[in-house]
Amino acid sequence: MSRRPKKALAAAAALIVIGAASHAEPMLSDSRGTFGLPGLVDMPTAESAPEGTLGASVFRFAGALRVSMTFQVTDRLSGAFRYSRVPDVFTGGSALYDRSFDIHYRLLDEKGLRPAIAIGLRDFIGTGIYSSEYIVATKTLRPRLRATAGLGWGRLGSKGSIGSPFGDRPPLDFGEGGKANTDQWFRGPVSPFVGLAYQVNDKLTLKAEYSSDAYALETAAGTFARDSSVNLGFDYAINKSASVSGYYLHGSEIGLQFNLLIDPRRPPVPSGLETAPLPVRPRPSPVTEPEAWATDWTSDPEVHPGIQSALVKALAKDGQVLESMALSATRVEVRIRNQRYLAYPQAIGRTARTLTRAVPPSVETFVITSVVEGMPSSSVTLKRRDIERLESEGSLEILRQAEFSDPVRGQNSGLVPTEEVYPRFVWALSPYGEASVFDPDDPFRADVGLQLTGRYEFAPGLILSGMMRKKLLGNLDDSTRVSDSTLHHVRSDLVEYQKQGDPGLHRLTLAWYGRPAPDIYSRVTVGLLERMYGGISGEVLWKPVDSRLALGAELNYVKQRDFDTMFSFRDYDTVTGHASAYYDFGKGFMGQVDVGRYLVGDWGATFTLDREFANGWKVGAFATFTDVSSAEFGEGSFDKGIRLTIPVAWTTGKPSINKVSTVIKPLNRDGGARLDVDGRLYETIRETHQGDMQIQWGRFWR
Template sequence: MTRFARSQAARLSLALLTLSISTALHAQSAPAPTASDWGGIGLLQTPTARMADEGELAFTASHTSPYSRYNMVLQPLPWLEGAFRYVSVANRRYGPEWLSGTQNYKDKSIDVKVRLLEESHWIPELAVGFRDLGGTGLFSSEYLVASKRMGPFDASAGLATGYIGNRGDFRNPLTSIDDRFETRPRAQGTGSLNSDGMFRGPVGVFGGVAYQTPWDALQLKLEYDGNDYKHEPQGNNQHQKSPFNVGASYAVNNNVHLHLGWERGDLAMFGITLRTNLAQASSMAKVLDPLPMPLKQRPATAVAESEHDTNVVTELFDWSGVANQLEQNAGLRVQSISRRGSELIVTGEQRRFYYPAQGVGRMGRILDGALTDDITWFTVQNARLGVPIVETSIERKALVDYIEHKTDLSTLAGHIEMAPPAAQRRETLYSAPLRRFDGGFNIGYQQSLGGPDGFVLFQVAGTYTASAYLARNLWLSGTVSYNAYNNYDKFRYDAPSRLPRVRTNIRRYMTAEDLTLPNLQVTGTRQLARDTYGMVYAGLLESMYAGAGGEVLYRPLNERWAVGVEANWVKQRDFDQRFSFRDYSVATGHASFYYMWGEDRRVVTALSAGRYLAKDWGATLAVSRAFDNGVTMGAYATKTDVSSKDFGEGSFDKGIYVSVPFDFLLPRSTRARANFAWNPLYRDGGARLARSYGLYQMTSERDPEFFFDNLQTIDD
């Protein structure tokens, strides 16, 4: 069949699909967006212009011989879909048998889809997308797709260059601008951005329709595939009996979808999607938390306290008992309690409740039940790592009225003030003794994905972390780790490197000793000025490096920006992670600018520029979506003066990450977080020191928006 004939057949097929839709409409709801074989929202092999709900995180595994796809998809913004995946190619080996055994080849890739137009009565939803944007480029493709709902049908049609449009139905119109768009260069498999091949090569037509059946759980799909599978990567061309694919998605429940299909005319497809919405996640019932303390019992007509009672409050009161209650019930480890007129100020560190408003509410209940009525304002001066961060003041009557349902949340918000810690004259009522020691056991886990040695290499370790305090803002901390199990003995491929091996010796660090000392350092912090903080540290800073350094951060309260600088001199540790060292040393450091964008949606960017561990110079850009409940989804990329050739596979350092409060998952309140990060490769270029503490994270409560976004927790 000639290219012209194929093009006519494609147009005729889409016309027949549209005609069948227009004759079958009835009053059923439109089909909900579901995952394609490639994880992103789509039909089977092809994408649509639809997006998942904001905040969704989904994992989709699918198989169509010879490809098995494992996809993680994030929806950080309503108009932005991001995905990363591994494709296992069953009939290709990853490497020589001595290295990879019988492991199938694993291709790594990143996708991005951006919505350009929202659907209206006459206008379809329109999106542009990039498949395999930041991976090897073996499956790279660029596309423009439109989707329109009509009753129970959702029809899509699109144009693509690259893999999705490999059928090549017509010549690329961009050749009228430059002849180089006529052909698409072959993927080099380096992990770059594939920019040389973008929008090049013939254009393929694709499209199809999703149908929502009367059975709410079942959705049917019909698709015209834009790929003829005659130009598969690695010369792995496949037979296609028909360009039409059919399939079904069945929702077992809101979190689990099953997928079946018949593709290329003679192959079965199987898939499953596990999904959740992190933006809508909330804490599980805290059955192990103590109940909030009751408010003070008040008579029907309030009677003012006498001056004699006031003196009792300030002179004879059991402040030690109040401090103990504040820690046990409100999670506030008290450093001091003071008074300024009718305001009581508690200085301490919140160690239990993730949402600051929840700790403030519980503090208010305790103080209200304990104090006389001449105290009309409660203030908590929140400290972190030994330095004051922010003062939050709440009017006592407003809090009581809200808890007793006499006023609403917006009214209460008008009686709360947040300010930088103030150096004001106060009457000190209580000073808590310094707790000299903290410590506890934990379980450590780390992994490497997608290497030629094995798809998942991991270590499970038992750890003990402790801190000995010389002062509130000066302490010695360390971690002892014992390897419980790891399979890093399979890790035989260190990869060639033209740079100093600052990270690619990880296999030797993981396997040299079972009992290790990953960290042992002295740290000091200080508030240098009203909005300026400093930190110094020295010792065994991480598993691979020891040395000394410092950081300064300027972060004004109620501002969306902050600037900081950190500088370090470090020496590479020996593989046993004890007290011996290797010859390599480097001075490294960065200047950073942080900015938070958006009113309804917060997007935090961090741009850091400086010198990296391999003595390369460059910059790192990290962008993350911060949801109201504390979940973050983000991505980062680092580019330095190291060439792509010298960097090696991957061309530059990049990755994505998700951070979720553990508070969602446990029956007891906690400030800990679960962090998932995906970095496709361990390379030496763009590598930074992994520090235990950072000032921007330490001062996170200088973000009043997070406090007020979760103000409803003040009565929990």
């Protein structure tokens, strides 16, 4: 047995050394291993998933479970978050429920004789049950056959070791978990592993590997028999996004896995299932019909209201609310609230075409101003002749002619508000669902019920809104978990709110949005701000229309609400607030840093990085570091999580501004907790600004 690994290692080294000049291509694969990332069975490969794809997989074997979520962050960098169960590893025979993170980076692409090479860390934060590091090479031998050889440390160096080139591996001091185990990386015994993957056809892939994982923990617990180092597996694609995998593990166990792959760039339905835009109506020639170009209508008091009411009706068919309009002999400005199109350029393109059918020929300049929460947040100025000329051309042509500006800097005279836009009242009664995952006693609990929401707008930017929930059915209140936090329970008493707050008034606020100066936006919100806190929240944001950078500041004074989620408060109040910087790095990456004081009075910063797609998909991760020590914080050491936004239109193909957003946090603790106030300014206005609009500009003529 001891000879084969050495041979394999020599082969791996040979593969790494040989290089030849030819075209390098990223090595991609849709076939996953048991850890969710591209791989063989338990062993990794040097492959990556196609850039931007999200994966989910559920792997079961011998009473154990691995649920992994993966994301191909860039062409070369992959990440995974995993929730796993390992049975009977604790004294007393209870199972270990564990969360872990992996990263995988493809260093080199396959080129000529040189294989693709990748480096990776498994379970590099936290309790470290799967902690391992590897360097791996994969080579395409035949178009359908790939061979992999690598070296593993940690768990991947636990069988067939050939020595410890970088010194001993120190014992893991995980404390409360959640810390990167840096002093362990690439230390201790190293073992080679090898494997083959053969793609039989487009649906079926067969795999075999020689594993370097001893499964020491599981065999010691008696839940797993490791009779062989060989693992066999198959992967069968059910369709473009779903596949099943089956394994014969270590000569003793059967494993089954279900995989989903979602590519945000491949919507399940065609987009654009909507009524077509109104075509441009060109103007008559000023030479043959000069009278049509006369401007004497400006003195007729009937014209402005007549055009405005016609426009209100025409724009309403496109889901646009005309809030106000200014019309002169040569210029028209319309202020619109977009209620239908996720991409603002589409709303603006349709409004521009509607205007060509509504305003007299002498009006040459169209200013289309987007209004969000009553705040005019950007103006796009277009020449009418460009709209006429470029209607059937590529969208870049009209983008070159469009001017973006801050409406606060523009002419604000002559705007006539549309009657009957304010006050405005909307309400809805709809079902809701709330789930709790990761609770070791029962990893999935849920409630469903009815939710009543209402929103009353007194005037532009002055909004009273609320949300109430009544549970109909569920088992969230079965939880017997009591927070063990030594800090004040600013967030960790969620279960108490779930138990006692039924029915619950989750939110009842009065918000006032404003534009105090050019490039500046403001918000003041008072009332029951969120499920657990009430008080007052104030925010200002600096964001020029054409800037990649935005800066904001938020200050809140809040009191903790009673568990019954009605009008009474607990004996805890605090001042919390942050200074924030937002930056659009381009290529779909958006970063955010928030520095300030959190709910339990701790000081620190939150770092967020999002990968954003032009169609509205967002996948991001965040981490918060504060002066709460990891011992005080408790399990997990610091607050962190993953967030995901999916536009509803992506799933239906029909136009909609709605999005579904979710935050996946392994733990809800009290350190680094932020107030969850509705309608923060940056997310409210950013889609109307130049950066976001340019990315989505392809929809201007749709």
